Amino acid sequence: MFLNSIENFLRRQGQPLVKFFFRLGEFSLFVAQAVYNCFTMPIYWRNLWRQVVDMGFYSLPVVGLTTIFAGMVIALQSYSGFMRFGAEGAVASVVLISVTRELAPVLSALMVAGRIGAAMAAEIGTMRVTEQIDALVTLSTNPFKYLVVPRVWAGLIVMPLLVLLGDVIGIFGGYVVGVYKLGFNPANYINSTLQDLQAIDITTGVVKAAVFGFIISIMGCYNGYKSKGGAQGVGAATTNAVVSASILILIFNYIITELFFSK
Amino acid sequence: MADTKIKIKNLHKAFGRKIVLSGVNLEIAKGESLVVIGGSGTGKSVLIKCIQGLITPESGSILVDNREVVGIDEEEKEKLHSKMGMLFQGGALFDSLTVWENVAFDLIENRGMGKKEAKAEAVRVLRSVGLASDVADLSPSELSGGMQKRVGLARAIASKPEIIFFDEPTTGLDPIMSDVINNLIIKSVKELGATALSITHDMTSARKIADRIAMLYKGKIVWEGTVKEMDKTDNPYVCQFINGCSDGPIKVEV
Numbered sequence: 001m002f003l004n005s006i007e008n009f010l011r012r013q014g015q016p017l018v019k020f021f022f023r024l025g026e027f028s029l030f031v032a033q034a035v036y037n038c039f040t041m042p043i044y045w046r047n048l049w050r051q052v053v054d055m056g057f058y059s060l061p062v063v064g065l066t067t068i069f070a071g072m073v074i075a076l077q078s079y080s081g082f083m084r085f086g087a088e089g090a091v092a093s094v095v096l097i098s099v100t101r102e103l104a105p106v107l108s109a110l111m112v113a114g115r116i117g118a119a120m121a122a123e124i125g126t127m128r129v130t131e132q133i134d135a136l137v138t139l140s141t142n143p144f145k146y147l148v149v150p151r152v153w154a155g156l157i158v159m160p161l162l163v164l165l166g167d168v169i170g171i172f173g174g175y176v177v178g179v180y181k182l183g184f185n186p187a188n189y190i191n192s193t194l195q196d197l198q199a200i201d202i203t204t205g206v207v208k209a210a211v212f213g214f215i216i217s218i219m220g221c222y223n224g225y226k227s228k229g230g231a232q233g234v235g236a237a238t239t240n241a242v243v244s245a246s247i248l249i250l251i252f253n254y255i256i257t258e259l260f261f262s263k
Numbered sequence: 264m265a266d267t268k269i270k271i272k273n274l275h276k277a278f279g280r281k282i283v284l285s286g287v288n289l290e291i292a293k294g295e296s297l298v299v300i301g302g303s304g305t306g307k308s309v310l311i312k313c314i315q316g317l318i319t320p321e322s323g324s325i326l327v328d329n330r331e332v333v334g335i336d337e338e339e340k341e342k343l344h345s346k347m348g349m350l351f352q353g354g355a356l357f358d359s360l361t362v363w364e365n366v367a368f369d370l371i372e373n374r375g376m377g378k379k380e381a382k383a384e385a386v387r388v389l390r391s392v393g394l395a396s397d398v399a400d401l402s403p404s405e406l407s408g409g410m411q412k413r414v415g416l417a418r419a420i421a422s423k424p425e426i427i428f429f430d431e432p433t434t435g436l437d438p439i440m441s442d443v444i445n446n447l448i449i450k451s452v453k454e455l456g457a458t459a460l461s462i463t464h465d466m467t468s469a470r471k472i473a474d475r476i477a478m479l480y481k482g483k484i485v486w487e488g489t490v491k492e493m494d495k496t497d498n499p500y501v502c503q504f505i506n507g508c509s510d511g512p513i514k515v516e517v
Contacts, residue, residue, distance in 0.1 A: 123359075131355040134317050139369045139418075140344040142337065 030222050034152055037144040043153075044146055051154035055116045059162060062115060063108045067166035070103040071095055071173025079182050091182070092189050093196040095174030100201040104166035106253050109159065109212035113245040117220040120151055121241035124224025125234035133225070148225070151217040159213030160206045167205060204260045211256060212249050219245040266293040267326075268426065268458040269314060274323035276309055283309045284320065285482035296452055296459040298469045300504065301479035302513065307462035308352075310479065311428045314460070315347060316340045327426070345373065348419035348457075349428040354411040356403035362414050363389070363399035369422040388417045392447050409440040413447070420451045427452060429461035433468045445471045466505050478504065480513065 078094040124147055127133050136143045171193060178184040220241045227237035267290050274287040283306040291297045301307050312318040314325055316332055325332040332343065356365050364371075366388055367381035376384070386396045392413045403411060412432065419427055432448060433441035445468050452459045452472075463469050469476060470490050477487035478501055486498045493501060503511030 127357075130353055131351045132357055134312070135349070135351055135355040135357070137317060137340075138315060138344055138347060138349045139422075140341045140373050141368075142341070 026226070027222060030225070031218060033144055034148045034218060034221070037142065037149050038152055040145075042145065044150055047146065047150035048153055051150045052158055054119070055112065055154045056158040056162060059108075059112050059115060059158075060165070062111045063162050063166050064169050066107045066111050067099065067104050067170035068173035070107055071099050071170035071175075072177045074098050074103065075174040075177040075182065079178075088182075089192070091178055091184070092174070092192040095178070096171060096193050096196055097201055099170035099174065100167045100205045101257075102253075104170050105163045105205045105208040105212060106249065108162050108166045109209065109216065109249045110246055112159065112162070112213075113216045113219075113249065114242055117216045117241045117245045118238045120217065120220030121224040121227070121237045122234055124221055125227035125237040128225060128227050129230055129234060143225075148217075148221045151221055152214060155213030155215075155217035156210050157213075159209040159216070163205055163209035164202075167202065200260070204256065207260075208253060208256050211252055215248045215252065216245050219248065267291070268293040268295070268328065269460070270324075270326040270329075271310075271314070272324045272326075274310070274313060274320050274325065276306070276313060276318065276320045282482055284313070284323075287323070287479070287482065287484055289477060289484055289487075291458060291460060293458055294456055296449075296461070296472055296474045297477060298461045298463060298473035298475075299477050299479050300464060300466070300469050301462075302464060302504070305479050306482055307479055308430060311349075311430060311460060311462060315349065315428065316343065345369075345422070346425040347428065348422065348424035348426070350412070350415045350419045350430065350432055352431040352434060354403070354408075354415040356411060356414055356418070358403050360403075361399070362401050362403060362406070365403065365414060366399075366417045366421050368418065374422070385417070385421065388421045389414070391451070392417045392420075393443070409436055409444070412436065412440075412444055416444070416447055416451065420455060420457075423455055424457060425455075426458045426460070427455075429459065429463075429472075431463055431465075432461060433463065433465045438467075441465065441468060442471075444468075448472050 074095050075091055078098075079088055079091050082088050082090055082094070124133075127147070133143050133147075136146055175186075175189055175193070178189050179186045223237040223241040223244070224234075227233045269289075269291040271287055271289040274284050275282075276284040287310060289297075289299075299307055299310065309318060313320045314327070314332065316335065320333060323333070327343065335343070356362075357368070360368070363382050363385040366385040367376070370376040370381045370384060371378065382399070386399050389399060390396065394410065394413055394417070398406070398410070398414075403414065406414065416432075429448060432444055436444060448459070448461075449472055451457075459472070461469075461472060473490055475487065475489055476493055477484050478498075479485070480500050485500045486493075486496065488496065493505065496502070499512045503513050
């Protein structure tokens, strides 16, 4: 009797843990299968192109707006902060470093996660609950190759390009505020930006972008692929895709930074 | 009996604690049209998903053309699917593609047919299920339920499969459209000389398209025979089901 109630208690406590490990295992298998299929034939070029356009071209306004205001606000903040030490001259390099290393990759990735990760989960989730994924299988087509692989490749290709563009726009934002509001000499501002420009700043940003792109696509596809239970399930999948991708982006942002810059 | 196309032996499947199939035995002869009847939630859909390898059963064996289906790898599965077609309950048409691209999907993606040729073939198949060629360029969401079923049927038969599965082909259609779909099913199965396995709870449809009927209840086949035998049988499950009575051995869980 007593032992029984202990057993029941433990069983109830353990259930979430079992569920967690089940999900973790399921997710790992999903990622492994996705990566394996990325390197095997056939590749559905038409689907890849559609994803690249969706994720890249149509994200341009969002990424542009995000990075230009990020660059502008950094110029303003660092100016007012650094004035206390008489170090206003560092504004250009602060803008350069923070935009290329952090702001452009992280903010763009978060915006794209909201825009594209959600759309992926919703589309694949709807295909799951309306049996379109089963239909793919019965038509001798591997749904991983048809649906997941194009999205993963698109994430890996498009995010770095978006971030490179975001770098330029963000630095331009800093330049606009620096020159037109804070009264820097345009030539000096550009000069000090170019002088401080280092390959590692750009490279880390681009590496981050590729990792974030992978995270966005994988989380979008995984949550959509495993969704069940009609409209509500698809809704939950969409939310989960965005939330989990955003959190993973921030975690991996720290990990990659640590790998590159801690010595 | 003629050659056996599909042979299912002692098939078991459970989802968690819920047992869905508990020892299904079934044989389908080549060129035969078998209809599995049974109430909602008796595992009819799970049965055909097992045969197609969409769901892996816990135990038991499924032989298609004398080759085991349970536990085969992806490559063999794709080969298996190349001789199967399926009409899904909700149509399951790809909404990112047009109607003709849906119908020609297998021809283009797996059989390497050129676009022009594939479209011509798709239009031909669409016409054979009674759809005009101007439907071909529409999107599936622009079609009515009955038309979606027809497109689904066209997609299922486009690659000339040896086995066709019909999942509740008439559910959600009015009686006249149901009859049209039933006739199309009979016609296309006959033209292809295919083996057909349908699941339904629509008895009008079952009587019309079946060579033989099997009844699934509580995860087992409780009765099988021809339509004539079905009308004479005193099997209490079958009698209750075909007459649609709430009293009898089948208890509806409310």
